[in-house]
Amino acid sequence: MITVAVVDDDRMLLDGLRSWLAGVARLRLLAAVTTVDALLDGPGHGADVVLLDLVLRDASAPEDNVRRLRAAGSRVLVISTVADRARIVAAVAAGADGYLTKDHDLDSLVAAVETVAEGGTAHSPELAFAWAHDACPDRPRLAPRERQVLLDYASGLTLKATARRARISPNTAKYYLDQVKEKYRRAGRPAYTKTDLARRVREDGLDG
């Protein structure tokens, strides 16, 4: 039995997930709340896996959210409606163990939660695409093989087809993807560029 909690500020999605997960015997939903604070103060504290919406309306930074949830002993699977690539890369570098867009079906979601709960990484073409086309100047250096596997997986190929293309075993292909995550973890990255912050200020109406 895997305990799960959800942080998302879309009430409709929270209700949807609640009814979805109620039908899955292997998962138990502890809490479905709208902020990380609410999660850490409630029954969701320490859930095995937290589904975390990438961008919350309380203006919290995704990587801070990830770090606080990790500190509370949870693994984090990031979800979002739009694949905002710079933030996805930052959230995974900060300790999240995977990324999914919200339009996946229940089976893929459950599979990803199980992978993360076992200590693995829930890879997705969107995450691979974000890594493959990361233009951040301080991004880690990737080996040509890692880059090829990343690009092929990002293009939508299955892990098996990605591996066949690179003439390696699926396990090795998976290892390369995990390696990329490790490199980003080690590189750790500054949360936001100045433009991001400026945009944030504008969005929040803080500049009057």
Add this chain to the structure above:
Amino acid sequence: MSGGSGLQRAQQFMILATGLYRASHLTVGVVSVARHTPGAPAAWGILATAVAVSLTLYGTARAGGWFGRRWVWCDVLVTGCALPWAAWWALGGPAVYQNGWLMLLGGSASSAAAVGLGIRGAAASAVLLLATSLAVHVVVAGSRSAELVGHLNAVLSSTVMAWVFWWYLRRQGALLDAAQSQAVTAEAARARQAERMAHHAALHDTVLATLTTIAAGRVDANAAPVRERCAREAAYLRRLVQQEDGAPQRPGVPAPGAAATAVGAALEAAVRSAECLGLRVAAQYHALPVVPREVAGALEAAVCEALNNVRTHAGTGEAFLTAAGGGDGALTVTVVDRGAGFDPAAADGSGGTGLRRSVHARMAAIGGAAGVESAPGEGTRVELRWPA
């Protein structure tokens, strides 16, 4: 002299002009040696040396796009300064009279130096060449002063004229480049605007129409077809946001005169037409370049073709589309599915031959390339590249 930037064209022209100048001097040399000293191996040897140095200088300049400094110096020192003394030593005074073919070479050496060495190098080599002429005149008995003045004048004016031509062409080239890049930027902005208009029209026809209908209470929002339609339009909005979010679209390399267009709208059109036929398409874009209109058209058709193939043959309801621009205006598009796949080696024509032929033809027509890969049970991957 067909391609490249304005600066490159100016360089190609100066290499050609100074090369022709040198060729005219060598022609005089060949005629002169054949007429006056056809039996002297030393004369032929000196001529051969001058030809070899010239060929090296202009051969390397043509291959590398511009003069190599050391070869220009080599030409000045060997052809302009050393050969006259060698000729004087081997053949005697008349070989190095100031109006003879050997001294003429100094003039073409100074013109190459004027464009290939910068202003200081040009001045230094002009001084060297003038000093050589003067010294030869003083040492060689029977050299006439009037010819010396004429020759010194020729060397000096070759230097100055070559330098002025080069300065003028380089300036024109730079102006041309600036104008060209401005035109490309303006064209890219126009293409962006056109794409935005296309998106607005699409939003109006899809999302806005659906929301208005639901809001008016005319349909059951929970009915399966309505939900499908909503999912499709949500996917469209998602991609739209992602496109706007990504790196700004960079101008690619539109052919001169060809109307350029942002490629995103063309890909979206292909995706939407596949979605309307019930295929889910997960699309991701990165740094899409601006491309000539016919390139966008061919890409749209090829992507349509590939998505149609997924819909009819793959036995899966989902396809993946990625499109990413390279730094140099190049574009790579992939259409991938995780469906049935096929054996590319199958001889009975079931091996995706039709697909391969049609995308190949479309991409080849615009100077691009296509690849189709598959294996039974492992889906199919179509890659489109432009330029090839």
